[in-house]
Amino acid sequence: MxxxxxxxxxxxxxxxxxxxxxxxxxxxxxxxxxxxxxxxxxxxxxxxxxxxxxxxxxxxxxxxxxxxxxxxxxxxxxxxxxxxxxxxxxxxxxxxxxxxxxxxxxxxxxxxxxxxxxxxxxxxxxxxxxxxxxxxKPTAISKAVTGDVGAREAGEPLQTQNGSVHFVNFFHKPLEQCAELDRIRPRLVISYPSIVHSWILADGGACLESVxxxxxxxxxxxxxxxxxxxxxxxxxxxxxxxxxxxxxxxxxxxxxxxxxxxxxxxxxxxxxxxxxxxxxxxxxxxxxxxxxxxxxxxxxxxxxxxxxxxxxxxxxxxxxxxxxTGRVRNMFKRPDGTLFWPNLSSVKLRKIAHFTHRQLIQESFERFVLRVVFDAPPDDGQVRQFQAHIAEVTGARDVVIEAVSGINDNRTNGKSYEDFICLI
Structure with a gap:
């Protein structure tokens, strides 16, 4: 400290x-x-x-x-x-x-x-x-938790007076993240609940032995x-x-x-x-x-x-x-039952077409629907680029881009807003 x-x-x-x-x-x-x-x-x-x-x-x-x-x-x-x-x-x-x-x-x-x-x-x-x-110390932090613009590369330690803080890239497969935790052997972990859950599903929690x-x-x-x-x-x-x-x-x-x-x-x-x-x-x-x-x-x-x-x-x-009652993110599922976090880049998508909100829904192992509130109607080329990015980060064979005027937010009824939804 x-x-x-x-x-x-x-x-x-x-x-x-x-x-x-x-x-x-x-x-x-x-x-x-x-x-x-x-x-x-x-x-x-x-x-x-x-x-x-x-x-x-x-x-x-x-x-x-x-x-x-x-x-x-x-x-x-x-x-x-x-x-x-x-x-x-x-x-x-x-x-x-x-x-x-x-x-x-x-x-x-x-x-x-x-x-x-x-x-x-x-x-x-x-x-x-x-x-x-x-x-x-050492501490392991899931990379995106930091909110830093100039985020360090995953695994790169931040030297401190009493040890090190290591950033673990949550876009890697859960088993790869578990291997990184085994290497770091942290005493403290700061991460998303769904990410920690994915580690437990991957190795039964063995990577948390030192925590x-x-x-x-x-x-x-x-x-x-x-x-x-x-x-x-x-x-x-x-x-x-x-x-x-x-x-x-x-x-x-x-x-x-x-x-x-x-x-x-x-x-x-x-x-x-x-x-x-x-x-x-x-x-x-x-x-x-x-x-x-x-x-x-x-x-x-x-x-x-x-x-x-x-x-x-x-x-x-x-x-x-x-x-x-808000701020829920869902992990998506693969056919073998493993969970993954889609490396969905809002920055990349906004370079294709400007939008204010988006919500990605997994309807089946191969079908994903991206609901988007576009600033202006996208052309066919922009839609295809959106589909290509979703397919790249999810492995989906069937990607639907659905332009909507708004995305329902049910938090006032005690339900959670979800920008990633898995229906499997």
Whole structure:
């Protein structure tokens, strides 16, 4: 752990036991600093006046928070240049470029501050500390989890003070990934639930022999997937709800609930005026990361839905989520029963024809349907190029490109949005 991450970790171990009122006062102070900065140095907020409801003259007033427009992922992408700060406080340097995975739309580029990185490091360490664990090294991370623009080649280690972090390419066959894990012998793994499940199906979990804890992130972990992982792996399995552009948003506590990362971001809870029944339904996740001064995302809706839970007396300062109902990715199946992740390149597809959303469905071992919301109707040549790419990454003999006006999103009904769907 970096010295800065260690210092923040020590602070987090204290703030989690603070009262909710004390935490809220602390959060409002961080929000005020971010909003003052954004209003002065970020063209999108400076020129639009959308933060004016928070200020009475020079006085910051949280009573106007709900009047600030919600920033959707699509709006953030459309205004990506204007959302970049003209300057940031020196203590937040250096900045590193990143981008979202683009699984549910065009990838969103952003700049990450050093404080955001230290917060991610410290919050991960706290999630491990809740289980009596330190930050294990070496660590193996599925490559796309990092969200980095300049991602390292798979297997290339990132040298750290206490060991190495290795990136494992999840586009390789599961057995090849297992062989890489056998070589690395990590103590900590950070990956998608479906990827870890594919390792277990490939070698029965033997590649996880050296692992003390697995952090599952990037997608909702279905109950059957969690059961399969726990049956083969006897170490600690921890759900980490995060986003590339925001960092950790909630981490699973020892009792199973997802504890909101209150020290990293402001997450808006459903109104207390709602009925108990309404509060048990999925609600849109709306967040404001405190340390994202380089690319401020104020009242940002990443497109996820959550069901809120009850607080834990052991950590009174941290609210709880029962579960996240969005962000599911499915693995596809081969005739021999093995699972695979399609190396579907949105970048390559957008060079052929522009689109906003896509959804790939496996109807049989040989037939795949790609549903696409095109910006303009594609010509026959573009359709054939789309078909060729899908066939290349899936091995399909029958590829259908279906142009649609929209893709149904049933997350408000407690169901999951899936950009990959296997019907076998």
């Amino acid at each position: 970096t010295p800065q991450g260690r210092k923040m970790f020590e602070t987090l171990m204290k703030t989690q036991t603070m009262s909710r009122d004390a935490i809220v006062a602390y959060q409002h102070g961080l929000l005020e600093k971010l909003c003052r900065h954004a209003r002065l140095r970020v063209p999108f907020y400076r020129d639009s006046g959308c933060l004016d409801s928070l200020f009475d003259g020079d006085r910051f007033d949280m009573s106007g928070w709900d009047k600030v427009p919600v920033l959707t992922r699509e709006a953030a992408y459309a205004n990506r240049r204007e959302l970049t700060a003209t300057e940031v406080p020196r203590f937040m340097a250096p900045l590193t470029p990143g981008q979202t995975s683009g699984s549910t739309g065009t990838p969103l580029p952003f700049l990450r501050t050093s404080l955001s990185s230290y917060a991610s490091e410290a919050l991960t360490a706290r999630g491990l500390a809740w289980r009596g664990l330190g930050v294990g 003390e804890a697995i952090l599952l992130t990037g997608e909702t972990c279905r109950e059957e997937t969690a059961q399969a992982i726990r049956a083969a792996f006897k170490g600690h399995v921890i759900n980490l709800y995060s986003a590339s552009e925001a960092g950790p948003m909630a981490i699973q506590g020892p009792r199973g609930d997802l504890k909101v990362c209150e020290e990293n971001l402001w997450m808006e809870e459903p109104s207390a005026a709602l009925s108990a029944e309404s509060r048990l339904r999925p609600h849109p996740v709306i967040i404001t990361p405190y340390y994202a001064h380089a690319t401020p995302l104020i009242r940002y809706a990443p497109g996820d839905y959550a069901i809120w839970g009850n607080p834990d007396k052991a950590t009174p300062g941290l609210r709880s989520l029962e579960r996240i």
